[in-house]
Amino acid sequence: MEPLYNGTSVRAAKARFGARVGKGGRIALGLMCAFLVVGGVAVLSAGVAAGWILVGFAALPFMVLQWYSHELTAPKTAGVTVDGLLAGDILGKLNTSPSPRQIADIAASVQGGQFLAARFGITKVTLQNITSDDPAETQAIWQNALRIREQTGSETIDGAVLAVAVIFSFPGHEDLLAHMKLGSDDLIEGARWYEDLKRMIEEGSRPRRTGGIARDFSFGYIPLLRRFGQNLSDGTGAKVSVDVGSHVAALDQLISTFSSGGRQNAVLVGETGVGKTTIVHDLADRILDASARIPQSLKFRQIFLLDASSLIAAAPGRGELEGLVMRVLGEAYSAKNIIICLDNAQLFFEEGVGSVDLSNMLLPILEAGNLRIILTMDEQRFLQISQRNPSLANALNRISITPATKQETMAVMRHQLIYAEYQRHVTYMYQALQEAYDLSERYVHDLAMPGRALKLLESAAGYSENGVVTANSVHMAIEKTMDIKVGVANTDDEREKLLNLEDLIHERMINQTRAVQVVSDALRRARAGVRNVSRPVGTFLFLGPTGVGKTELSKALADVYFGGEERMVRLDLNEYVRPEDVSRLIADGAEDPTSLTAQVMKQPFSVVLLDEIEKAHPQVLTTLLQLLDEGILRDIKNREVSFRDAIVIATSNAGADRIREYIERGYKLQDFERQFVDELISSNQFRPEFLNRFDEIVVFRPLEKPELVQVIDLIIAGINKQLASQKISVNVTDDAKVYLVDKGYDPRLGARPMRRVVQRAVENLVAKQMLSGAVSAGAVIDVTREQVEAMLGPDSPQ
């Protein structure tokens, strides 16, 4: 096979010479040139003609200096061989027969390689560890380098391309990358990113032609606009924009609207965060660029963004505002080079704080179409305004902006983070960008892409580790702002808690081991990162008689793992028995903070308890299907509310008598569980498609006497906890406990009445003793069966 790298080529020789000259050589050449000229002139001044030789020979260092600056540092590419395409800084350092390790060293030492190290964590040591000293293995690297260069559209084989080629030549590179949470495609994206950055710097350093000193001579003065508006064409905006599909289309549409003869207005309609204002900025930038291909009638026009609040503040009196706005718009029209932009245009079309309804005044202007106006509005507002004032909507040329795709969002993030890095003195890793996209997609619902990912990425800067924003920084940002847990369990405490979850829950509730196990398993799967992230953490249906621990398990879970019982979102579905109750279930948080969607939006990391689900109206259950299936429920405003970080537990007493019957006939739970569920379906208590949505259906069995004694222990432990502040504790004898069970247990109501009985017997006894002064701090009150009997009476009702 033909060798791909010829280390003795002319280009290689030139690059090597350039590397040898280096920065130090450049200074030396400059000094030599100056010395020869000055020295020559001095000799000539002394009357010696040989001075001409010195002056003449100053041309040699000057020429080498020019050559170095303009060619040797970045020699022109030649042909399709590796030596013809390698970047000058690499080629200059390579010898005629380099080994893979030497290539890795050089790739890591140049700018592109350092970029890859900073953005992906692929350091020089990593590259050294995966390469050998065998020059025969270089062929694979060169082949990869040529392929990657073509794939990324890079002009040369630069440090980034070469570093990626070195990695791809390592047989175990997929595993190595997986360890860094990367794939091969990500590295290709990395090389592309580096290429984009180079292009951005090049474009940024190119001189801009913006019309010169006489650009605005033919246009009018605009003192009012300068006072009440912001000039988007003042040249301070971003100079290089990202090609987001919908943005490019919208820009073309705007230009076509403003250069045709129709109504000179456009309304950009799209969700918040989709980039409507950015499009206006891009347009301002484009029409100010003399080299841009745009119609003459648009060239050098200026876009002014009107500020609603400063207009309102300047004209507080009745009718004053209309007059002021008319003067401002009149000025824009007279000036002839102004495009007005009403950002968040709803502020000008509806009454409210900081807004004003100018529809009647603006409508004739928009209909006449003489003054160029751009409005931006979100979809919902546009629909509202269209409904209220159809003629206003008809007078506008609508341009819809769709959210950016993942690829576009990643490109926007890569572009925007340069500014964030400069302002906040941080460096973003590629993994942070990916995580910002994925997590914002899941958790940020009030913005569209790319705004939602950018918002998260910006907030992640506050959680950087030594100035580096990693995937972990993004995790922390979302965990702190949304009060959820997204990463895998990484602290010893948490790991310990997860591994012993069953024991911790059993400290609060007795038996029901299968139920405890399934919820514990679900949580462990979630926190180990092995669950399906497009569904809730777990969805469970707890069936069984009342008072057997269904609700208690939910509370225990919220308390033990989610950080307190208040982390439980509880809904009694017996309050949702009519079809119209669906709207209450998904009501807007501003109107009903107790709706399911409002509570989960506020607290996504929680236990959602849907009590007595069998009593809900079928339409309510149908609404809940999507929640159980995809972990998403849309609220009344059509916003997605994520349940993907919640454990959803539905409870039902349906068939409680049948469970008791089975138990009394001596069946074990596992023997009749399946049959019991079939009975629930055949008796039309639940539809099969509803039951199928749950991860697990768990039947709770009634508690037996020894278990009820343990429940008494838990209740007494609770009483002791309450008394701990007074340094008093209660000790109930065993026969008293059995008596309490006899008195408190009701086969229909389960263990629930026992709490009331214990309250009446033990708490009242303690209260009396404390008030009579019989006990003091540090005392232990022994409660005997006789005392309990005396408190409850022999035939005391429960």
Place this chain on the structure above:
Amino acid sequence: MFMLLVTELLRWWYGDGWRGRARLASVRLDGTIDYFSIGLLVKTLFSPFRQISAGRVDGSLNVQMRALVDKLVSRLIGAMVRTVILVVGGIAIALQAVLSGLLLVAWGLVPLLPVAGAVLAFVGPVL
């Protein structure tokens, strides 16, 4: 190797190097033309200067006459200002063009300087 480098240096000097210089001169000239808005000034030489009214003026003959005079005065001022800038800009551009041309010619002569220096040293003129 030395001869190869010398050959390559000269090849670049009279090839890409010279072309690069010419391109740089052209870019700078474009910048100056843009700075003085030459194209715009020529196109709008007789347009009103900083116009304060647009479109047709309605009203009595008196009002229309006054508007016409206003516009005429505005156009006159505009033409004067623009002409002055055109002249100043024209001179600046011409000077820059001449200077750039001289520099381009000088670029071609630089490799000959050592020989020229040796000849002058032999001929003997001194300062």
